[in-house]
Amino acid sequence: MRKILGMxxxxxxxxxxxxxxxxxxDPDGPSPPTGVSxxxxxxxxxxxxxSGRLSRTFGIPAVGDLRNCLAALAPNSFELPELFQHxxxxxxxxxxxxxxxxxxxxxxxKYGSLGLxxxxxxxxxxxxxxxxxxxxxxxxxxxxxxDGSVMRGExxxxxxxxxxxxxxxxxxxxxxxxxVLEVIANxxxxxxxxxxxxxxxxxxxxxxxxxxxxxxxxxxxIFICNLTTQPGETEAFTASDxxxxxxxxxxxxxxxxxxxxxxxxxxxxxxxxxxxPVRNDPQEIARMGVVPIQAGLLAREGPWVRHDPKKLxxxxxxxxxxxxxxxxxxxxxxxxx
Numbered sequence: 001m002r003k004i005l006g007m008x009x010x011x012x013x014x015x016x017x018x019x020x021x022x023x024x025x026d027p028d029g030p031s032p033p034t035g036v037s038x039x040x041x042x043x044x045x046x047x048x049x050x051s052g053r054l055s056r057t058f059g060i061p062a063v064g065d066l067r068n069c070l071a072a073l074a075p076n077s078f079e080l081p082e083l084f085q086h087x088x089x090x091x092x093x094x095x096x097x098x099x100x101x102x103x104x105x106x107x108x109x110k111y112g113s114l115g116l117x118x119x120x121x122x123x124x125x126x127x128x129x130x131x132x133x134x135x136x137x138x139x140x141x142x143x144x145x146x147d148g149s150v151m152r153g154e155x156x157x158x159x160x161x162x163x164x165x166x167x168x169x170x171x172x173x174x175x176x177x178x179x180v181l182e183v184i185a186n187x188x189x190x191x192x193x194x195x196x197x198x199x200x201x202x203x204x205x206x207x208x209x210x211x212x213x214x215x216x217x218x219x220x221x222i223f224i225c226n227l228t229t230q231p232g233e234t235e236a237f238t239a240s241d242x243x244x245x246x247x248x249x250x251x252x253x254x255x256x257x258x259x260x261x262x263x264x265x266x267x268x269x270x271x272x273x274x275x276x277p278v279r280n281d282p283q284e285i286a287r288m289g290v291v292p293i294q295a296g297l298l299a300r301e302g303p304w305v306r307h308d309p310k311k312l313x314x315x316x317x318x319x320x321x322x323x324x325x326x327x328x329x330x331x332x333x334x335x336x337x
Contacts, residue, residue: 002036002320005187005219007204009065012195014072015306016224017129019313021073024128034293036317038129039183040069041210042291043203044167045141048155050087061138063108066131067100068302081125096264114177123299132183134207138176141203146248158199161232161274162315167198173208184213187237188322192255194210194307197242202249215254220320222257224288224312227265227298227305231274239292240284247288257291257319263298265305293319 006016023036033254044061046052051064067084084100100121107117114136122131141154145162152170184190195201205211214221223246225239235244239260246255265277282292295315299308 002317003186003188003331004036004038004119004316005189006038006040006189006191008193008195008201009046009201009204010195011068011306012193012200012224012226013040013042013065014068015194016191016312016316017069017072019309019311020316021075021128022310023313023317024073032126037092038073039187040073040129040131041134041180041204042066042069042131043200044135045139045154045203046226047140047153048158050101052155053097054101055138058109059138060105060108060114061133061136063101063104063114064098066133067098067104067121068127069131069237070104070118070121070127071100073122073129073131074125075128078126084125092130095136128252130183132180133177134180134204134210136177137171137175139169139171139174139203141167141199142170143198146261154199154200154203158196158230158233163232164198167202167206169203169206176207176210177303180207181209181213184210184217184219187219188219189215189316190214190217190219191224191316192222192246194226194312196233197226197245201246205249211250215251220257221255222259222316222319223255224307225258225260225280226278227261227307228266229274229276229278234278235274236276238279238281238284240281240288241283242278242290243290254291258285259297259315260292260294261297261307262294263296266299 006013020038024038042065046062046064051062055062069080071084086099088094088097104117104121107120108114140152143154143157144150144165146165151157193201225242229235229237243258260280285292297307297311299306
C-alpha cells in the first residue's frame with residue numbers, strides 16, 4: 001500500500017485529500033486493489049473567521065483547516081460531514097462559526113488534547129486517513145513585505161495585497177506535533193499543495209525539524225502549482241516563480257516534480273484584474289532541476305477555479321507508479337512515456 005502525505009492547508013489540501021480518498025482503504029472495510037494510506041500535515045496559523053475566534057478564546061491552534069481536511073476524507077455517502085461544514089448565518093455568539101470548528105474545539109476542551117480531539121472527530125466522520133496538525137502550539141504567521149513593512153496574522157498577510165519578501169511563525173520554529181516527523185520519514189510520496197504559497201504551504205514547513213525531515217525522506221516530493229495568482233502575494237508569478245520561493249525555504253534539490261494544469265483557466269467572474277492564470281514555464285522548471293508535468297486538472301463544475309480532486313489524485317498515483325518504472329522517459333515538457 002502506497003503511503004501518500006499531503007502538506008498545506010486552506011482550501012487546496014482538502015481538494016487533494018478528497019480525490020485520494022477514492023483510492024484509500026475504508027476504515028470499516030477491505031482495501032481496494034489500488035489502495036493508498038493517506039496522511040496530512042495541516043498548517044494551524046489561520047487567525048481569521050470562526051477558526052481565529054476560537055483560537056484566541058481557548059488558546060488552541062486554529063482548527064478550521066483541520067476541519068476541512070477531516071470532512072474531505074469522510075465518505076461521500078455520509079451526511080455528517082455536510083453538517084460538520086455547516087456555518088451559522090445568525091445567532092448571538094454563533095454567527096459565522098462552523099459547527100465542525102465548535103465540535104473540534106469542544107473535544108479539545110473535553111480531552112485536553114488536540115490530538116485526541118482530531119482522532120475522535122475522525123472516528124465520528126469515518127475519515128479515510130490520518131490528519132495531523134503541524135504543531136499543537138498556538139502560532140501567528142508573520143510577513144515582511146518588499147516595501148519593508150511587517151504584518152502579523154495570516155488574515156492580514158493574505159489581504160495585504162503586497163509582494164512578500166519573507167514569512168515566519170511566532171514563536172519561531174515551534175515543536176512538531178507528535179508523529180509529524182515519523183509520517184514524513186515513512187511516506188512514499190510527499191505532496192506540497194495546492195494552496196496559497198505563503199499562507200498555507202510554507203507555514204506547514206516552518207516547524208522545528210520538518211524541513212530537514214523532508215530533505216532526508218526517501219519519498220518522492222511533488223509540488224502542485226496553483227491555477228491562479230493571488231494579489232500581491234504571488235502577483236504575476238509564473239509556475240517557476242512559485243517553485244523558486246518554495247526552494248528558497250526547502251532547498252534546491254528537494255522537490256522532484258512540479259505539477260501544472262494544462263487547461264485554460266476561464267475568466268474569473270467578478271474577480272479583480274490582479275488575479276491571473278499562472279503561466280506555465282516547464283523549460284525553466286527543468287533548468288531548475290525539477291521534472292515538470294502538465295496535465296488537464298481544472299474542475300469543470302462549480303463557480304470556483306480549482307483543481308478537480310479525482311483528476312489530481314489520479315495523476316499523483318500515476319506519477320508514483322510511473323517514476324520507478326525502468327525506461328520512463330522525460331523531456332522538458334515532463335513525462336512522455
